[in-house]
Amino acid sequence: MRLLYIVPKIKNAGGVARVLSIKANYFVEHFNYEVHILSQNEENDLPFYNFNSEIIFHNMILNGNAFQFLKSYQKQVNQTIQEIKPDVILVADNGLKAFVFPFIVKTKSPIVFEVHGSKFIEEKAQKTDFISKSIQKIKYRFKDFSVRKFTKIVALSEESQNEWKAKNVIVIPNPSWIKTQNTSSLKNKKVICVARNSYEKGLDRLIVIWEKVIGIHPDWVLEIYTDEVDSLNTIVVDLGMTSNINIFSFVKNIEEKYLESSIYAMTSRTEGFPMVLLEAMASGLPCIAFDCPTGPRSIIKNNENGFLIPDNNFEKYAEKISYLIEKEELRIMFRKNAKQTSENYSVEKIMEKWKQFFEEL
Numbered sequence: 001m002r003l004l005y006i007v008p009k010i011k012n013a014g015g016v017a018r019v020l021s022i023k024a025n026y027f028v029e030h031f032n033y034e035v036h037i038l039s040q041n042e043e044n045d046l047p048f049y050n051f052n053s054e055i056i057f058h059n060m061i062l063n064g065n066a067f068q069f070l071k072s073y074q075k076q077v078n079q080t081i082q083e084i085k086p087d088v089i090l091v092a093d094n095g096l097k098a099f100v101f102p103f104i105v106k107t108k109s110p111i112v113f114e115v116h117g118s119k120f121i122e123e124k125a126q127k128t129d130f131i132s133k134s135i136q137k138i139k140y141r142f143k144d145f146s147v148r149k150f151t152k153i154v155a156l157s158e159e160s161q162n163e164w165k166a167k168n169v170i171v172i173p174n175p176s177w178i179k180t181q182n183t184s185s186l187k188n189k190k191v192i193c194v195a196r197n198s199y200e201k202g203l204d205r206l207i208v209i210w211e212k213v214i215g216i217h218p219d220w221v222l223e224i225y226t227d228e229v230d231s232l233n234t235i236v237v238d239l240g241m242t243s244n245i246n247i248f249s250f251v252k253n254i255e256e257k258y259l260e261s262s263i264y265a266m267t268s269r270t271e272g273f274p275m276v277l278l279e280a281m282a283s284g285l286p287c288i289a290f291d292c293p294t295g296p297r298s299i300i301k302n303n304e305n306g307f308l309i310p311d312n313n314f315e316k317y318a319e320k321i322s323y324l325i326e327k328e329e330l331r332i333m334f335r336k337n338a339k340q341t342s343e344n345y346s347v348e349k350i351m352e353k354w355k356q357f358f359e360e361l
Contacts, residue, residue, distance in 0.1 A: 001358060002034040003027065004086035006077065006101075008093050010037050010057070011045040013227065013250035014196060015275045016092055016116050021049035022177045026351045028052045038080050040073075048250070073097060074104040081107050088358060090114050091150075094121050099142060102149035110151035110361050118270035118294045119143055119163040121200055152361065156273030157298035172357065173298070175350035176278040176342040183284030183339060184259050186331045189220045191321065192261035192285070194254060194276045195268070197228035202267040202290070205314070207235060207245065209267065212318035214244045217325050222265070225250050225257065258283035262331060263324050264306075267317070271295025281305060282342035286334035288320055305337040 005024070010017050020037070027033035029052060036056045043059040051057075060076035062069050081089065088110050091098050094117040102111060119140065144165065147153050153169040155161040161169045191210075195201040203224065210222045222245045226232060232247045251257065258264070264280035266289035277287050277299045287306035289296035290313075300306040307320045324331055 001027075001031070002084065002087045003036065004081065004084055004089045005035070005037045006089065006091050006093065007037065007039050008095060009042060010039040011042045011047045013048040015272075017047075018049055018177075018275055019116075019174050020092065021047070021051055022175055022347060023351065023354065024055050025050075025052045026347060027354075028054050030351065031355060036080075036084050036086065038077070048252070070097065070100065070104075077101075077104070078106055081105065081109070085109075088112060088361060092116055096139070096142075099146035102146060112361075113147055113150040113153045115153060115155045115160055115164075116272045117200070118160070118272065118292075120293060121270045125199065152357075154357070157294060159294040159298060160272065163294060170357065172353045173345055173350060174273045174275050174278065175347040176282050176345040177275075177347055178255050178258075178279050178282035178342070180255065180282065182259055183335055184261060186262045186284070186286075186328065186335060188260055188262050189217075189325075190261045191220065191222045191263045191265050192225070192257060192280070193222070193265050193267075194225045194250070194257075194279075195266070197226045197232055200268060200270055202269045203232065204235075205267040205269075205290075206265060207232075207239070207241075209265075209314050209318050209321070210245060211239060211241060212314070213321050213325075214241070216322050218244065220244070220325060221246060223248065223257070223261065225254065254279065255283060258285055261285060263288065263321065265321065266290070266296060268292055268295065269311075273298060278342050278345055281338035284335040284339050286324055286331050286338060288317070288324065290317065299341065301337070301341070305334050305341050 024035045027035050038058040040060050040062045058080055062072050086109055090112045091101050092114040147164055147166050155169050155171050156173050161171050193206060195203055197203050225248050229247050229249055236242055236245045258280055264285040264287045270292055272295055274295050280287055287300050289300055290311045291297055291308040292311050297308055300308050302308040309317045
């Protein structure tokens with residue numbers, strides 16, 4: 001089986017790169033598949049995550065205006081497909097160009113759209129005037145039309161599946177890659193978050209909430225692992241919160257950081273199927289997140305392994321973090337349930353689903 005993944009970025013520290021490294025390695029090491037990954041503008045970059053040496057990376061150079069960008073994308077994608085002749089093509093991209101893909105490629109191979117975000121993902125706050133709303137509606141309708149042109153859509157949860165309302169959708173969740181018998185002691189006065197500093201991930205919301213929390217619990221610290229340390233640090237300094245928030249760059253040994261923490265906090269505006277929640281739960285951390293359109297509710301069972309907060313309710317979020325801080329026995333109960341949740345998504349179970357999917361495609 002020869003697979004070709006087409007992604008915007010594969011060598012960064014993002015969640016998509018993380019999950020594709022896990023799956024691609026497994027395809028090569030356990031199923032003996034041949035795996036190719038085509039990404040854009042990463043020719044001289046080294047991968048953040050570990051990839052098997054047999055995985056073959058390809059790079060396309062994309063720049064210029066929208067027309068030049070798309071024309072170059074079409075040419076280089078088709079060229080790569082002709083060279084590789086894959087049995088299956090998998091598109092793992094949240095951008096609009098992913099939805100143009102079925103219309104610009106020349107291939108008889110099955111094309112799979114691998115969903116890693118909400119249909120309604122946005123990179124910035126949306127304007128509310130009539131023209132902006134109209135453009136948004138057109139964009140979402142185009143997405144709905146386009147996904148029907150893929151051979152199959154693989155969504156990460158039932159909520160994501162329902163967003164697309166297409167007949168060619170199946171559900172295969174992300175795997176939980178952390179394998180450890182160790183769990184956090186839940187003794188450290190530390191809350192952790194791992195996320196890109198983007199509008200989608202909502203770190204701006206987390207900082208506002210944390211300001212409320214430390215008014216009650218000034219001895220607790222929030223640690224954020226992210227990609228834009230300087231810009232977040234500027235906000236923290238301006239708010240006078242340097243003793244209660246620590247900002248770090250992404251690290252490869254993130255499992256160690258989970259074990260040193262006592263609560264995981266997520267404030268995303270939209271999600272796909274958050275790997276970080278599975279990672280945190282594998283380490284025994286109670287998790288708290290906004291109940292955004294898709295993602296967290298597929299993993300967090302409210303009052304069982306964490307808390308789901310009505311979206312945008314900052315007061316309730318701060319209240320529930322404070323409650324977890326004050327109730328160690330509740331954190332211990334959530335730890336046990338969180339660990340059990342993560343085991344439902346073991347790499348072996350999820351990858352068997354992928355193998356079956358390819359065999360039936």
